[in-house]
Amino acid sequence: xxxxxxxxxxxxxxxxxxxxxxxxxxxxxxxxxxxxxxxxxxxxxxxxxxxxxxxxxxxxxxxxxxxxxxxxxxxxxx
Amino acid sequence: xxxxxxxxxxxxxxxxxxxxxxxxxxxxxxxxxxxxxxxxxxxxxxxxxxxxxxxxxxxxxxxxxxxxxxxxxxxxxxxxxxxxxxxxxxxxxxxxxxxxxxxxxxxxxxxxxxxxxxxxxxxxxxxxxxxxxxxxxxxxxxxxxxxxxxxxxxxxx
Numbered sequence: 001x002x003x004x005x006x007x008x009x010x011x012x013x014x015x016x017x018x019x020x021x022x023x024x025x026x027x028x029x030x031x032x033x034x035x036x037x038x039x040x041x042x043x044x045x046x047x048x049x050x051x052x053x054x055x056x057x058x059x060x061x062x063x064x065x066x067x068x069x070x071x072x073x074x075x076x077x078x
Numbered sequence: 079x080x081x082x083x084x085x086x087x088x089x090x091x092x093x094x095x096x097x098x099x100x101x102x103x104x105x106x107x108x109x110x111x112x113x114x115x116x117x118x119x120x121x122x123x124x125x126x127x128x129x130x131x132x133x134x135x136x137x138x139x140x141x142x143x144x145x146x147x148x149x150x151x152x153x154x155x156x157x158x159x160x161x162x163x164x165x166x167x168x169x170x171x172x173x174x175x176x177x178x179x180x181x182x183x184x185x186x187x188x189x190x191x192x193x194x195x196x197x198x199x200x201x202x203x204x205x206x207x208x209x210x211x212x213x214x215x216x217x218x219x220x221x222x223x224x225x226x227x228x229x230x231x232x233x234x235x
Contacts, residue, residue, distance in 0.1 A: 007132055008202035009213040051200075054135040070132055070200070076214040077129070077136075077160055077201025078113050078172055078192055 002063055004031060005070040013042045028052070029059030031069060048073045083157045084140035086133045086201070091159050096173045099157035105177035109184035111192050113172035115165050125206045129162040129171060132200040136160070139199040146194070147176065147187040154178045154187050160201055171203075 002021040011017045014035075021031065028050045035045050048071040050057050056072075063069055083099055093112065100108055115127050144156035160172045172195065176187035195201070203214045 005132065007200065008130060008204070012213070051132075051135060054132075054138055056198075070135065072132065072200045073202065073213070074215040075196065075198070075200055076203040077131070077199050078195045 001065060002026065002031075003068050004035070005068065007070065008073045009044050010042060010048060010071055010073055013044070014039050024065045026063055027059065028057055028061050028063060028069070031063065032059065032071075035071070044073050045071060082137070084137050084144060085159045086131050086136050086140075087159060087161055088163045089161070091161050091170050091173050093170070093173055096157050096159055096175045100155040100175045100177040102153075102155055102177050104153060104179055105155070105184075106179050107181035107184040108175055108177040109181070109188040110176075111172070111174040111188045112170055113192065115167050115169045115171060117167045119205075122205075123208050124167065125208060126167070127165045127171075127206065128204040129160070129165065130202050130204070131160070131162045133162075136200050140195070142198070143191050143194045147190060150190075151178050151183045151187055154183065156187065156191065158191060158195070160195070160199075162201070 002023060004019045004021065006014050006017055006019070032045055032050070035042065051070040051072055052061060052063055053068050093110070097108055097110060115124070117124055140158045143158065147154050147156050155177045157175045161170065165171055174188050174191045176184045176191065178184040178187060205212050205214055
């Protein structure tokens with residue numbers, strides 16, 4: 001199982017902070033596409049950065065079972 | 079307050095405790111930056127703000143900013159606390175304290191920290207205006223990353 005965290009407008013449009021995928025291996029880009037297919041109203045997924053286990057990761061990076069993935073919309077702290 | 083140098087908290091920030099963390103007998107300067115909630119942005123009036131964060135990653139990225147400052151100024155001490163939850167006008171959202179032997183470096187470190195927070199730290203602000211609400215994509219109210227993410231250089235610098 002791979003846990004996927006969603007924040008800010010992503011969390012709000014999907015309606016939850018966390019979704020799960022039951023696969024052993026998948027790329028960040030494939031997760032991005034899957035979320036777009038599952039939640040077509042979530043526009044921000046394309047412009048979000050991804051993180052694996054709390055480090056930024058590109059779309060071609062592979063995610064494995066047990067990893068924690070997060071989609072991070074453009075940040076606005078400070 | 080705790081002893082953590084890089085922290086996301088839900089309660090009001092005690093400025094003095096952040097300054098205390100960077101005190102050093104070899105410091106000749108402690109520069110503090112205090113980010114507060116502004117009422118007017120262009121024509122729009124903010125009623126209150128809500129900040130949310132990916133807390134463990136945000137604290138890691140704040141620590142990374144501290145390390146980046148120390149790469150440039152090895153004797154610097156850095157402490158950053160950002161508040162999340164609901165904040166009203168004039169509330170303190172972030173406090174940065176940087177101590178260095180000489181004042182110019184503490185100004186530069188402090189400035190660097192706040193600019194970097196706006197690039198790499200997963201914290202989001204939701205504006206509650208008089209006429210609606212909106213998650214803010216960045217401080218210019220546009221999307222920050224046309225190609226979907228900060229470029230490599232930005233993440234690694």
